[in-house]
Amino acid sequence: MNATMYLSQKPEATAADILSYEQILDVLPHPILLVRFDGVIIYANQASQAMLEAVVGKDVYQLFPSFSPRIVTDADHSTHLIVSKDGRSFEATPEFVSDGIILLDLRRLLNGPVGTASRDRDELTGLMNRQALLSRMSRTLGQGGACRPIAVHCLDLDRFKMVNDTLGHVVGDLLLKKVAGRLQSACGGGDAIARIGGDEFVILQHDVTDEATAAKLASRIVDIVGRTYVIHSHTINIGVSVGVAIETEASQACNLLRNGELALSEAKTDRGRYCIFQPGMDTCLIQRREIEVDLRRAVALKQFKLNYQPFVDVLTNEVAGFEALLRWEHPAKGFIPPLTFIPVAEETGLITKIGDWVMRTACEEAVSWPGEVIVAVNVSPLQFRAHTLLQTVASALERSGLPAHRLEIEITEGALLDDTEKVVQTLNALRDLGVKISMDDFGTGYSSLSYLQKFPFDKIKIDRSFVAVDSEDSAAILKSIATLGNSLGMAITAEGVETTEQLARVRSERCTHVQGYLTGRPMGANQIPSFFTQLG
Amino acid sequence: MKNSMFRLAYYSHNHLPDDAATFAVSIQELLEKSRANNLRDGITGALLFNKGCFAQVLEGSLDKVEAAFERIQQDERHGDVSLLALDPIEQRSFPNWAMGFIGKSQKCAERFSTIGTLSGFDPTALNGGEIQSLLRDLALEEETAYQS
Ligand SMILES: Cc1cc2nc3c(=O)[nH]c(=O)nc-3n(C[C@H](O)[C@H](O)[C@H](O)COP(=O)(O)O)c2cc1C
Numbered sequence: 001m002n003a004t005m006y007l008s009q010k011p012e013a014t015a016a017d018i019l020s021y022e023q024i025l026d027v028l029p030h031p032i033l034l035v036r037f038d039g040v041i042i043y044a045n046q047a048s049q050a051m052l053e054a055v056v057g058k059d060v061y062q063l064f065p066s067f068s069p070r071i072v073t074d075a076d077h078s079t080h081l082i083v084s085k086d087g088r089s090f091e092a093t094p095e096f097v098s099d100g101i102i103l104l105d106l107r108r109l110l111n112g113p114v115g116t117a118s119r120d121r122d123e124l125t126g127l128m129n130r131q132a133l134l135s136r137m138s139r140t141l142g143q144g145g146a147c148r149p150i151a152v153h154c155l156d157l158d159r160f161k162m163v164n165d166t167l168g169h170v171v172g173d174l175l176l177k178k179v180a181g182r183l184q185s186a187c188g189g190g191d192a193i194a195r196i197g198g199d200e201f202v203i204l205q206h207d208v209t210d211e212a213t214a215a216k217l218a219s220r221i222v223d224i225v226g227r228t229y230v231i232h233s234h235t236i237n238i239g240v241s242v243g244v245a246i247e248t249e250a251s252q253a254c255n256l257l258r259n260g261e262l263a264l265s266e267a268k269t270d271r272g273r274y275c276i277f278q279p280g281m282d283t284c285l286i287q288r289r290e291i292e293v294d295l296r297r298a299v300a301l302k303q304f305k306l307n308y309q310p311f312v313d314v315l316t317n318e319v320a321g322f323e324a325l326l327r328w329e330h331p332a333k334g335f336i337p338p339l340t341f342i343p344v345a346e347e348t349g350l351i352t353k354i355g356d357w358v359m360r361t362a363c364e365e366a367v368s369w370p371g372e373v374i375v376a377v378n379v380s381p382l383q384f385r386a387h388t389l390l391q392t393v394a395s396a397l398e399r400s401g402l403p404a405h406r407l408e409i410e411i412t413e414g415a416l417l418d419d420t421e422k423v424v425q426t427l428n429a430l431r432d433l434g435v436k437i438s439m440d441d442f443g444t445g446y447s448s449l450s451y452l453q454k455f456p457f458d459k460i461k462i463d464r465s466f467v468a469v470d471s472e473d474s475a476a477i478l479k480s481i482a483t484l485g486n487s488l489g490m491a492i493t494a495e496g497v498e499t500t501e502q503l504a505r506v507r508s509e510r511c512t513h514v515q516g517y518l519t520g521r522p523m524g525a526n527q528i529p530s531f532f533t534q535l536g
Numbered sequence: 537m538k539n540s541m542f543r544l545a546y547y548s549h550n551h552l553p554d555d556a557a558t559f560a561v562s563i564q565e566l567l568e569k570s571r572a573n574n575l576r577d578g579i580t581g582a583l584l585f586n587k588g589c590f591a592q593v594l595e596g597s598l599d600k601v602e603a604a605f606e607r608i609q610q611d612e613r614h615g616d617v618s619l620l621a622l623d624p625i626e627q628r629s630f631p632n633w634a635m636g637f638i639g640k641s642q643k644c645a646e647r648f649s650t651i652g653t654l655s656g657f658d659p660t661a662l663n664g665g666e667i668q669s670l671l672r673d674l675a676l677e678e679e680t681a682y683q684s
Contacts, residue, residue, distance in 0.1 A: 185610040227609045228619050230602050
């Protein structure tokens with residue numbers, strides 16, 4: 001400002017006679033930057049060098065991780081609140097000074113981020129939040145021009161929850177910060193990075209000329225985020241799944257995001273990889289929607305029935321019980337396999353209703369079976385979360401008159417993943433009723449021995465894959481699970497036994513029960529009496 | 537805890553360009569930067585490399601070592617980083633080097649002899665010491681693996 005006064009006192013002198021413009025700008029106490037449209041700084045006054053370590057040639061993104069000149073449009077004379085790398089807030093008024101060059105006039109805000117700045121920011125990581133991301137997306141998509149086309153990368157961390165549960169939230173939060181840092185280093189200057197939920201991030205990549213450009217960033221993210229972390233001397237390994245959607249003509253922010261999320265769920269089936277959205281993926285989604293509609297109807301119209309597959313005591317060769325298997329006979333589409341509809345039922349929460357029906361029906365149908373024959377019923381992890389399981393079981397037993405010791409509840413490791421303490425509480429309460437509890441599909445999931453430690457299961461069911469495949473590996477796994485179960489005093493059921501050789505093998509490994517086509521296929525409730533008659 | 541001394545060791549696969557001239561320049565840049573940062577942070581250690589892999593020991597206060605390792609993890613000049621050790625230590629094994637280095641093969645040694653002088657790094661001092669020999673063995677193994 002001194003410079004201006006000086007100029008006005010000596011009207012006959014031109015500015016250049018007295019001070020160069022650069023000198024004038026250097027006198028200013030606040031940072032001034034000239035930034036090319038690609039983000040490279042081409043001029044930095046002294047204040048900006050001192051306050052921001054601005055250097056000509058650096059990317060403005062290195063100073064302000066969330067700012068990109070691309071978000072400035074011709075018509076835009078508004079001020080932006082931007083936060084420097086070290087967390088100081090500035091008010092920026094960007095002006096186009098010539099073709100593709102922007103003047104950034106920066107004023108320090110001493111009271112920290114206020115107004116929109118904090119509203120747009122994820123507090124923990126300093127990245128954008130969902131709101132800011134959406135408005136940036138629609139601005140970019142609406143604007144056309146230089147930085148298009150764009151790609152959206154939807155990220156979800158694998159195993160983050162385990163870290164939070166085992167090492168605590170403090171470490172979990174630090175981990176999220178480190179992930180944010182790695183994303184910033186993996187991305188280019190103009191890309192926008194947002195944290196939109198607990199362990200979910202979205203990246204908006206600019207200048208995606210072809211699929212390979214997007215694929216390159218996605219695979220870099222998978223690599224860098226998946227590398228080992230060291231926090232408070234803990235070594236932490238997580239992974240990240242990435243779903244990518246590349247802009248096509250007439251893309252809208254919400255569609256791009258939706259496609260990215262779709263590709264993400266595809267990527268997550270394998271974890272630790274990226275997947276680029278393909279048009280076919282929406283048909284999958286549409287099919288899922290259809291299943292959902294059909295499923296709601298099926299619950300109302302009782303299109304379900306239960307089949308029962310016997311399991312046999314290896315020592316006595318007698319049928320010890322039956323596992324209840326859910327069957328859905330769609331009036332038009334025919335038999336729909338559980339693998340198709342159970343995930344949808346879980347996603348939509350319909351599983352609790354269906355689960356209640358299964359529990360009630362199984363108990364009712366089993367009550368007429370001879371002697372001490374058991375009915376085993378599968379329970380989804382989501383039924384535990386609904387907190388009504390205990391009541392469902394108690395009332396099913398009461399209404400049917402089935403003695404509790406003839407009911408066996410099968411859970412998977414998945415049930416113990418979340419909120420383990422609550423789940424163990426429920427399991428104990430069920431056990432107090434007299435119900436048996438078994439661990440299903442052992443060997444396929446995390447198969448952590450710690451799950452066996454958390455609760456004294458009555459039985460472990462070894463997944464069919466270890467029985468069916470006659471390899472050294474699966475034999476060794478079968479053997480060790482059986483040995484483990486024996487030493488913990490748990491019964492062991494080998495599933496999927498189809499041949500007499502398999503039966504012999506399973507028997508020699510001291511499994512206590514077998515279940516499979518060899519000892520009996522699934523049958524309707526009405527076939528069970530004749531099944532027993534045949535056995536004699 | 538934050539300020540107690542730790543030693544971290546890892547090895548990784550080298551992503552630097554194969555051609556000798558660029559490789560030498562890249563290594564030199566990397567070492568200069570590392571040395572400057574490590575001096576600032578009170579970190580000492582050694583870096584081994586050949587054309588296949590890096591192996592590195594970092595010693596210093598836990599928070600500084602963690603921060604350096606985090607930067608190193610973000611570096612695309614290498615990948616497949618395997619953390620070998622992270623342990624509290626009583627004293628440093630490399631008290632005098634902000635970042636010493638050694639190239640493994642004879643050829644490497646010749647090629648980088650000038651940098652060796654620059655860094656004031658004395659490879660003979662590496663004799664003895666568990667981690668050092670561990671690193672050497674690893675580097676050697678990697679090298680043979682790469683050649684076959
Ligand atoms: C094999 C390898 C070893 C490295 N060792 C160190 C190191 O000991 N200290 C360090 O500060 N940076 C080291 N770096 C460099 C970092 O990855 C990173 O580029 C640097 O710390 C960034 O410093 P700056 O933030 O000051 O620019 C190493 C990189 C590689 C590839």
